[in-house]
Amino acid sequence: MDEKFDCIIVGAGVAGLAAAMTLARNNMKFLLIEKGEFPGSKNVSGGVLWGNDLAKLVPDYWEEDAGWERFINHRRLTFMDDQSTFSVDFKSSHFNDPPYTGVVVLRSKFDRWLAEKVQEAIDASDYAMDSFIAPNVLVEEVLQKDGKTVGIKAGGDEFYSDSVILAEGVNNLLTRQVGLQDTYVPADHMLTGVKEVIRFDQKVLEDRFQLNGLSGMSNEFVGYATNGVEGGGFLYTNRDTISIGLVLGLKDLREKEQTPYDILNEFKKHPVIADTIRGGEVVEYSAHIVSSGDKRVMPEKLYKPGLVVCGEAANLLLNAGKAIQGMDYAMRSGILAAEAITKAKEKVDFGEEAMKSYQTALEDSYIMKDINNFQDAVHLLHDPVMTQKMPNLICDFGRNFFSIKNEPTPKSRNMLRGAIKRHASYWELIKLGAKSAKAL
Amino acid sequence: MKLLSLPERLGLVSYRNQAKSEIKPHILVDTDICNSTCPHKCTTYVCPANCYTKDENGKVHFQVEDCIECGTCMYACDQGAVTWKFPDPEIGRGVTWNFG
Ligand SMILES: Cc1cc2nc3c(=O)[nH]c(=O)nc-3n(C[C@H](O)[C@H](O)[C@H](O)COP(=O)(O)OP(=O)(O)OC[C@H]3O[C@@H](n4cnc5c(N)ncnc54)[C@H](O)[C@@H]3O)c2cc1C
Ligand code: SF4
Ligand code: SF4
Numbered sequence: 001m002d003e004k005f006d007c008i009i010v011g012a013g014v015a016g017l018a019a020a021m022t023l024a025r026n027n028m029k030f031l032l033i034e035k036g037e038f039p040g041s042k043n044v045s046g047g048v049l050w051g052n053d054l055a056k057l058v059p060d061y062w063e064e065d066a067g068w069e070r071f072i073n074h075r076r077l078t079f080m081d082d083q084s085t086f087s088v089d090f091k092s093s094h095f096n097d098p099p100y101t102g103v104v105v106l107r108s109k110f111d112r113w114l115a116e117k118v119q120e121a122i123d124a125s126d127y128a129m130d131s132f133i134a135p136n137v138l139v140e141e142v143l144q145k146d147g148k149t150v151g152i153k154a155g156g157d158e159f160y161s162d163s164v165i166l167a168e169g170v171n172n173l174l175t176r177q178v179g180l181q182d183t184y185v186p187a188d189h190m191l192t193g194v195k196e197v198i199r200f201d202q203k204v205l206e207d208r209f210q211l212n213g214l215s216g217m218s219n220e221f222v223g224y225a226t227n228g229v230e231g232g233g234f235l236y237t238n239r240d241t242i243s244i245g246l247v248l249g250l251k252d253l254r255e256k257e258q259t260p261y262d263i264l265n266e267f268k269k270h271p272v273i274a275d276t277i278r279g280g281e282v283v284e285y286s287a288h289i290v291s292s293g294d295k296r297v298m299p300e301k302l303y304k305p306g307l308v309v310c311g312e313a314a315n316l317l318l319n320a321g322k323a324i325q326g327m328d329y330a331m332r333s334g335i336l337a338a339e340a341i342t343k344a345k346e347k348v349d350f351g352e353e354a355m356k357s358y359q360t361a362l363e364d365s366y367i368m369k370d371i372n373n374f375q376d377a378v379h380l381l382h383d384p385v386m387t388q389k390m391p392n393l394i395c396d397f398g399r400n401f402f403s404i405k406n407e408p409t410p411k412s413r414n415m416l417r418g419a420i421k422r423h424a425s426y427w428e429l430i431k432l433g434a435k436s437a438k439a440l
Numbered sequence: 441m442k443l444l445s446l447p448e449r450l451g452l453v454s455y456r457n458q459a460k461s462e463i464k465p466h467i468l469v470d471t472d473i474c475n476s477t478c479p480h481k482c483t484t485y486v487c488p489a490n491c492y493t494k495d496e497n498g499k500v501h502f503q504v505e506d507c508i509e510c511g512t513c514m515y516a517c518d519q520g521a522v523t524w525k526f527p528d529p530e531i532g533r534g535v536t537w538n539f540g
Binding site: 035036037040041042043044045106107108109111136137138170171173184185186187190192193194196197198241243250253254257258259260261265268269274277278279280281282283284285286287288289 | 441443444446449450452453456480482485486488489508509510511512514515516518520524525526527528529534535536537538539540
């Protein structure tokens with residue numbers, strides 16, 4: 001193929017599709033390559049897409065009955081021991097009207113829908129016949145010549161472009177090939193996610209979770225859910241299914257000799273969860289690596305002449321306990337990457353400095369501000385006092401606080417003291433308290 | 441609700457090129473390393489699709505057919521035994537998620 005593109009995007013996940021939409025709107029000639037049968041077919045998330053960038057890409061998306069599952073107006077953070085759960089629960093009609101601040105998605109459906117929207121934007125651009133979304137193609141190599149990015153190689157063919165956006169997700173083989181990430185990335189700051197999609201009669205689902213119309217609930221879990229392994233659990237409501245799963249610290253999993261799908265079954269067997277999912281039918285089991293948000297695993301430099309890396313390929317993710325933010329980071333960083341490429345094209349300069357402006361924009365955005373600010377919270381989530389002792393202590397206190405026994409009731413202060421004594425030392429709590437105060 | 445075993449769970453996965461008898465494996469494992477110097481053989485318990493197994497003699501075996509492309513073994517194996525690639529869309533295996 002002699003034709004040269006302004007840009008080739010590798011990967012039609014959230015990051016790649018956001019970049020493509022931005023390029024199409026900016027009248028750029030590009031090729032978006034995806035190895036899956038269709039965009040989304042290879043992707044797994046929890047998943048809630050947080051924030052409102054989606055409305056930038058697809059204005060008034062809420063008026064369409066497609067793509068997304070439910071909007072979140074009900075959030076719950078649950079501490080769990082082997083018998084009990086103690087939750088912080090927040091529901092508000094404040095979140096009922098668009099623009100929503102979080103929508104639940106199933107990637108196989110969502111990415112595919114978003115790709116259709118990108119195709120519409122291509123059709124409306126000057127390059128309706130020259131920009132393409134190409135599924136079923138695996139990019140094998142980024143082509144570089146004299147220190148410059150000149151295109152990619154796929155299926156034995158070479159495709160040329162002024163620039164490449166790597167939006168290949170966390171298993172970022174090409175980011176490694178071009179030398180921006182180490183060839184071997186250790187397990188230390190990675191988690192393995194396992195998930196099931198469970199189907200219900202829609203009416204049963206809506207009644208059980210008190211859903212109204214397209215409202216939805218998100219629930220995160222800390223403690224027994226992960227059976228002693230660092231990490232957490234999640235449960236999100238879709239239209240007529242729920243997404244339930246765990247993210248498990250991979251290094252800890254290795255050290256504790258545990259198996260992800262066995263822990264998932266233990267979680268599902270927990271009396272509170274068993275009541276919640278009763279009568280459902282599992283329709284899919286899936287797994288995927290997810291990064292932790294620990295800066296130590298992020299590539300320092302996200303650009304080279306003619307090339308930028310966005311989304312989870314750049315390990316842009318934050319899991320600070322109350323939510324996993326990977327898709328919104330992918331979306332925003334994809335937009336920023338495409339904007340930098342558009343500017344480079346205007347100035348006919350795809351050099352190092354032009355590409356660096358992408359990373360500068362990223363540093364100035366909420367993504368890097370939050371990642372930088374919440375590093376301590378990320379570490380806290382991997383602190384055994386936080387993930388094990390704390391949930392046990394909280395549930396123990398809850399059990400005492402909510403028991404009415406026809407005998408003199410101790411003051412809550414004493415109940416708390418007892419619970420602390422049984423599960424942790426004051427010293428551990430003081431340390432944890434100090435760390436939490438700093439982290440949040 | 442009934443808890444599913446791993447084979448039941450994998451039975452719900454849509455794999456690609458399932459009709460093809462010959463597929464090109466996308467992951468190569470140097471099992472000589474597994475069976476000589478590896479101290480933990482962790483992939484035999486952390487792989488979410490149980491592609492790595494230990495036989496009755498403790499010997500590690502790998503099969504790629506059930507792989508769901510999660511990436512876990514690429515990070516978990518710190519012994520340099522795993523060469524990890526994505527499956528070729530035409531002649532590889534790999535997954536197509538229905539929900540994701
Ligand atoms: C269990 C779990 C739960 C999660 N929960 C949440 C959540 O609730 N909220 C949230 O925001 N995030 C969540 N995440 C994280 C989120 O899924 C990711 O951060 C997000 O998908 C990253 O988007 P991306 O576009 O960068 O990469 P991906 O979605 O991984 O997309 C990358 C794309 O590139 C393609 N590709 C890769 N290499 C090539 C190649 N060489 N050639 C061609 N195509 C290629 C892939 O097929 C894929 O389509 C979760 C993740 C997991 C695993
Ligand atoms: S960790 Fe690596 S070397 Fe050890 S058994 Fe698994 S694949 Fe083999
Ligand atoms: S990629 Fe995941 S499913 Fe495939 S063999 Fe490795 S750990 Fe197992």
